[in-house]
Amino acid sequence: MSLAASKSPKNIVVVGGGIQGTSVAFALAERDFKVTVLEAVRPASAASGKGGGFMARSWGDGGPTEGLHHVAFDLYETLAPSLGCTSYRKLPVLSVSPGKSPLDLATKKRHGEMLPSWLDGNLGRVSVMGSGDDTAQITPSEFVEKMLEKHAGRIHVVKGTCTGVTCTEQNQVSSVEYSDENSKACSLIADTVIVSAGPWSCAAEDWFDGALKLPMEGVKSTSIVWKKPESIETVDATALFCGEDSRFGTHLEVYPRPNGEIYICGIGGSDYISTEELKQGAFRNECNAKDARVKAAVASFQEMSSTYRQNGELEKQQACMRPCPPDAMPYMGAVPGYSGAYINAGHNCWGIAWAPACGQAMAELILDGQSKCVDLSLFDPARFTPAAQRGERGRKRQGTSVGEQW
Ligand SMILES: Cc1cc2nc3c(=O)[nH]c(=O)nc-3n(C[C@H](O)[C@H](O)[C@H](O)COP(=O)(O)OP(=O)(O)OC[C@H]3O[C@@H](n4cnc5c(N)ncnc54)[C@H](O)[C@@H]3O)c2cc1C
Incomplete structure (x- = not known):
């Protein structure tokens, strides 16, 4: 008490x-x-x-x-x-699995406006996880x-x-x-x-x-942010939760932001930082992205997006820690x-x-x-x-x- x-x-x-x-x-x-x-x-x-x-x-x-x-x-x-806050908005969410070919017409029709125009690469199955009433971002x-x-x-x-x-x-x-x-x-x-x-x-x-x-574990993960490609007017607002992409070891979470950037995490290869290391202030002042994971995330996303394969430019590559009690x-x-x-x-x-x-x-x-x-x-x-x-x-x-x- x-x-x-x-x-x-x-x-x-x-x-x-x-x-x-x-x-x-x-x-x-x-x-x-x-x-x-x-x-x-x-x-x-x-x-x-x-x-x-x-x-x-x-x-x-x-x-x-x-x-x-x-x-x-x-x-x-x-x-x-x-x-x-101009970065807050509600947005729909799709579940997307990796695949080897562009979406067929029937799938495109089924998801209509929820399919962002930048999702124009090779994909597997697409399904709706949230229609935009109870999912949002900031x-x-x-x-x-x-x-x-x-x-x-x-x-x-x-x-x-x-x-x-x-x-x-x-x-x-x-x-x-x-x-x-x-x-x-x-x-x-x-x-x-x-x-x-x-x-x-x-x-x-x-x-x-x-x-x-x-007791605490810090799960240190890499994330990347894409600039808005000049080739497109707007970056459509649909978030993606992607299935495991075994080619690259990723399970991307993709969040387009109102300023035209696309933020991506779920890049895999996280490090686990112990309570004792955290008590010493590990990675508090400096916490950098892993190059190999940045490359994997770029490759996995560019498979799904021809737009970003052709015109994608990274704004940021970074890392940070999730605070995880047991x-x-x-x-x-x-x-x-x-x-x-x-x-x-x-x-x-x-x-x-x-x-x-x-x-x-x-x-x-x-x-x-x-x-x-x-x-x-x-x-x-x-x-x-x-x-x-x-x-x-x-x-x-x-x-x-x-x-x-x-
Ligand atoms: C890649 C990634 C993506 C994520 N995406 C999402 C998401 O989409 N949605 C969501 O809800 N959550 C998400 N999270 C989780 C979320 O980011 C964290 O849960 C949240 O930011 C934790 O906030 P915090 O203020 O507790 O800790 P932190 O943001 O870690 O802030 C702690 C602060 O304390 C300061 N500090 C530390 N020690 C001391 C000290 N001794 N004295 C003074 N200051 C100190 C640090 O400098 C730091 O600024 C994500 C996490 C990661 C890693």
Whole structure:
């Protein structure tokens, strides 16, 4: 059990300026609270700047994360236009399998306008996954920028890498420690801290003296972005989920964006980064694409698109990490045994789609004592922490008894 929530926090610090941390800060700012976002690199520098930005309202139906899908999808629908996000739109989705010949007339007729004109290469089977009513997209870096812009007076971004959290003897958060750009040790006064640092959030295991186990794997994947070819007027808005292409080892996810770019992930050959490596900050400052996977993605997509085979030019090749707890469920809730300490991390492959719901749920938990918009009970950050170890500050460090003086 956590201690009582600090309902009128004076000094709130969010660790991590990705889409998740910024969404928490935004939801708190919407309720007139001032928030400091402590960010090691720059806002949306990691997966929240390099992810696809696809969302689907009903794709989580029947599972524990259904509420996150629903609440966030509905929030985006009003929030994105009100913030002036030009990258948000609903779009249809097709499932496409790789093949050796162009589509026949009957298939073209069946799918009509849903078939994008750039899908003019060799394909296998095509079927509809979403007609465009409950599937949408946003470019996540734009959403982060717009949230910060709207509350520039309430959300203050500080550049620095969190190194720890200091608490009173009663386990009330009192400050957040960090290392600034010149590696100088600095401190932010805080009565409330929300650790929302994506895959690197597992470092909080040490910040709360082992009161919490946050096992995490970072799945590091390459993605590419195509420029709009000059040969075409518009890039039709249909997303594709492609079957395994054994010729190239890819299973592409293809997201055309309103600015004419096409974003592609699902390139295969991902690397798995361990909790221990993440705690050391692995790939936080630099995370590069793998050349061989870029080549595979280009070849696999150009098989499907003659337009891009003839006129395709890459805008970006990049890599970023998905934050994955062992049960693929996010960590959202209070740190057991502490006052004013929270975790919001590990949102896996839906961290963009769920962000506004996570922000609102965390703000409700912090300010009202519980989340009303989403049931957080299944996302307890202490679910991997042995019961005897929870909140045992001052007596155990990562499960080992170290005495009262520690
Ligand atoms: C290739 C790819 C495609 C994806 N596509 C989609 C998609 O289409 N739809 C979807 O919903 N999701 C998608 N995802 C998942 C989504 O991108 C992530 O779940 C989401 O971005 C996680 O956001 P975050 O804010 O938790 O973490 P991050 O974006 O990783 O941000 C964490 C931030 O914390 C900072 N930080 C880390 N450690 C510290 C520290 N000690 N002190 C201060 N700051 C720190 C980092 O610098 C970083 O800016 C995709 C992921 C990948 C890899």
